[in-house]
């Protein structure tokens with residue numbers, strides 16, 4: 001199957017390698033729009049999506065923006081609508097504002113499959129694949145409580161309140177803390193603008209200055225984790241434990257050196273593979289599960305070298 005890399009500025013179809021025709025002689029084209037192209041999470045997801053597309057002999061058209069933001073994702077979806085794909089596998093960067101551009105694609109005949117993040121109104125969505133984000137947030141609260149003896153002020157640095165994944169992780173975290181760890185004082189979540197690591201660092205530095213009693217940080221995605229680590233380093237506060245989410249190369253380094261005490265890992269390659277398989281099944285008129293929810297894995301500084309854990313690093 002062909003993997004089309006489309007120009008960032010628009011939908012200029014590059015070399016379209018021949019793909020195997022499907023039974024009825026028509027090529028199936030699946031568009032795949034990640035939340036951002038700069039995140040190792042979505043790079044791993046792309047590999048899983050390519051694997052499924054190769055196996056099934058369908059065309060995969062990959063197009064995304066570097067920044068995780070609705071402003072960057074909207075024009076990509078609008079441009080795709082003009083190409084009438086059979087299905088769109090998408091990680092919506094905003095649960096509400098991505099509805100309209102995706103509805104236009106659905107109205108044009110495309111099946112919509114969400115992967116990772118979801119839409120608030122899923123009436124146009126035929127299938128969804130994601131990780132159990134509430135569970136991931138709750139697991140992070142357990143790790144933080146264990147590290148600080150269940151006591152103290154905890155900062156939370158979120159990517160975007162419009163990303164359903166981040167919302168669910170923060171909810172899972174705060175609920176578990178409220179139910180099990182009354183000694184934890186969880187501060188209101190500080191949100192990043194876009195997915196810039198520098199912005200995450202600046203926001204964490206401000207939090208540390210405003211709340212000198214912070215004893216731990218929950219950073220529920222890759223740029224938040226890396227920016228929080230940079231902030232601790234800049235202020236010489238590496239003793240404050242971070243529990244992060246995802247596993248870029250830098251995050252794994254930070255885990256191994258103890259700056260990050262635990263990382264909640266997802267299975268992005270599997271998510272990409274399952275989402276493309278669901279999209280193709282829909283196009284072929286087969287029935288699919290409406291929601292596939294995958295488990296998370298907890299990597300810690302102690303278990304980071306175990307093969308059973310490290311095989312999940314992205």
Ligand code: T6T
Pocket residue numbers: 035039040041042116117159163165166220221222223245246266
């Ligand atoms: O944590 C992932 C993803 O699950 C989330 O929706 C957005 O951020 C990441 O891509 C990591 O950068």
